[in-house]
Amino acid sequence: MRAVVFDGNSLELTEVPDPQPGPGEVLIEVAACGVCRTDLHIVDGELTEPKLPLILGHQIVGRVAGTGQRVGVPWLGWTDGTCRYCTSGRENLCDRAQFTGYDRDGGYAERAVVDERFCFPLPDETAFPDLAAAPLLCGGLIGFRALRLAGDAERLGIYGFGSAAHMVAQVARHEGRRIFAFVRPGDEHAADFARQIGAEWVGASGDTPPEELDAALIFAPAGELVPAALRVTAKGGTVVCGGIHMSDIPSFPYELLWGERVVRSVANLTRRDGEEFLALAPRVPVRTQVTTYPLADAKQALDDLRSGALSGSAVIQIG
Numbered sequence: 001m002r003a004v005v006f007d008g009n010s011l012e013l014t015e016v017p018d019p020q021p022g023p024g025e026v027l028i029e030v031a032a033c034g035v036c037r038t039d040l041h042i043v044d045g046e047l048t049e050p051k052l053p054l055i056l057g058h059q060i061v062g063r064v065a066g067t068g069q070r071v072g073v074p075w076l077g078w079t080d081g082t083c084r085y086c087t088s089g090r091e092n093l094c095d096r097a098q099f100t101g102y103d104r105d106g107g108y109a110e111r112a113v114v115d116e117r118f119c120f121p122l123p124d125e126t127a128f129p130d131l132a133a134a135p136l137l138c139g140g141l142i143g144f145r146a147l148r149l150a151g152d153a154e155r156l157g158i159y160g161f162g163s164a165a166h167m168v169a170q171v172a173r174h175e176g177r178r179i180f181a182f183v184r185p186g187d188e189h190a191a192d193f194a195r196q197i198g199a200e201w202v203g204a205s206g207d208t209p210p211e212e213l214d215a216a217l218i219f220a221p222a223g224e225l226v227p228a229a230l231r232v233t234a235k236g237g238t239v240v241c242g243g244i245h246m247s248d249i250p251s252f253p254y255e256l257l258w259g260e261r262v263v264r265s266v267a268n269l270t271r272r273d274g275e276e277f278l279a280l281a282p283r284v285p286v287r288t289q290v291t292t293y294p295l296a297d298a299k300q301a302l303d304d305l306r307s308g309a310l311s312g313s314a315v316i317q318i319g
Contacts, residue, residue, distance in 0.1 A: 003109035004298040006043060006054045011299050016055075019105065019113040026116045027065040028073065031319035033107030034059025034134035035293075035301045036163070037221065038075070041245045042102060043302060050102050056298075058100035059137040060107035060114070061122065061130045062319065070130075071119040072137045072278070076268050077104045078115045092268035099268075108298050110318055120274045123282045135163055135288045135313035136281055141269045143168030144277040146217045146242040149264060153215030153237065154178055159205060159229060160220030161194045163313040164242060167286050168217065173198040174284045180209045182225075184308070193289075193311045208232055221245055226263060227252035235259030242266045290315045 003016045021027045039056045041047045060073035077100035079086050085093040100106045100114065122133050143164035150156065156172050158165045159182040169179050181194035185204040194202045201209055205225060212234035218225050219242045226249045229239045236259065244267075257263070280286075289312030293301040301314045 001110040002295060003055045003105075004295060006050070006052070006056055008052045011043060011056075011302075013296050013298070016109070018111055021113045024116055025113050026119065028060060028062035028071065028107075028112045028114055028119075029065055029319060030060055030062040030107050030110055030112055031130040031317075032061045032134045033057040033316045033318065034138060034163075035298070035305055035314035035316060036138050037305065038138070038244050039101065040302055040306055041221075046245050047102065051104075054102070055105035055107075055109045055112070056101045057106035057108040057316070058102070059134045059139075059315075060100070060112060061134045061137070062107070062112070064119075065111075070122050070125065072122045072133060072274075073100055073107065073112070073114045073119055074137045074141060074269060074274060075099050075101070076270070077118050089270070089272070092270045097268070107318075108295065108316060110295075118271065120271075120278055123278060127282050127285065130319070131290050131292055131315050131317060132288045134315045135167065135290065136278065136286070137274075139163035139313060140167045140281065140286065140288075141273055141277055142242055142266060143217070143219070144171060144280075145269055145273050146219075146240045146266045147172060149240050149266060150215035150217060150238050153213070155180065155211055155214045157182060157209065157213040157216035157229060157232065158194075158199075159216060159218040159225050160222075161190045161197075162219060164219045165217070166193065166197050166289060166312050169194070169197045169199065170284055170286050171280065180211075180213060182207070187308065189311065190308070213237060215240065217242055219243060221247060223247040223249035227256055230256040230261055230263070233261055235261065238262040238264065240264055240266060244268075288313055292317050
């Protein structure tokens with residue numbers, strides 16, 4: 001089969017043997033796979049322990065070989081099910097967890113083998129065709145978990161208006177929240193995109209919004225945004241860091257944190273997150289904006305994501 005393989009240095013389209021499922025696993029005929037900033041972190045060496053060689057990709061939409069059932073495969077690809085995290089509803093923190101497109105080969109390929117426990121039935125195909133469904137499986141899920149960790153915040157700041165942000169903003173608006181969007185200085189394309197999604201105010205990442213925020217979600221991997229968000233968040237508010245990797249957070253005066261403000265991270269997802277979000281997405285309805293690439297152009301998709309050259313989500317079309 002054709003696959004895009006990362007060897008630790010380069011990313012190449014090549015022919016590899018078909019994967020073979022073991023006990024508790026299923027073979028997926030891949031139709032589409034979303035492109036995520038986490039893939040960039042792996043290729044750029046910021047996530048330092050991938051299995052090598054590695055097939056990237058953890059937003060897989062495909063069909064189970066032999067049954068044709070359409071499923072989605074997320075970042076969380078396996079847990080032991082027995083540790084104190086798994087048995088307390090926190091499987092996203094399992095110390096032995098394996099991740100799709102990092103510890104396990106992912107979806108930048110024509111076929112993938114996945115743990116059958118970590119496949120989600122997807123919403124109706126007429127509402128979410130394969131390309132539209134792929135971004136739900138990481139950007140959508142992480143955004144949903146980040147929003148839940150923000151509590152019932154009405155005035156919601158969103159930093160980094162990319163894949164996760166454009167979906168979570170729709171959920172937040174559906175719930176009656178107000179959106180204040182922060183984009184890179186001078187990025188008028190992202191600013192217009194945020195307004196289209198429903199932001200009532202859009203500014204640069206260091207700007208002060210017209211009202212204090214009740215919570216902020218940070219999806220850009222820039223540590224300097226943490227004190228910037230704290231500075232404009234009201235007492236008792238929460239700043240949620242939604243990325244798996246972020247540059248160092250600079251020191252900041254305790255005054256910014258005082259007043260029972262909270263800074264917290266989002267780590268991965270649980271299957272419950274997936275079940276709840278994929279049931280909610282058609283009711284909103286969440287509309288994903290997708291730029292499509294063929295498998296042979298996976299490197300270009302990553303380059304475009306790195307440079308900010310696309311809005312919404314990049315998706316590789318395979319099947």
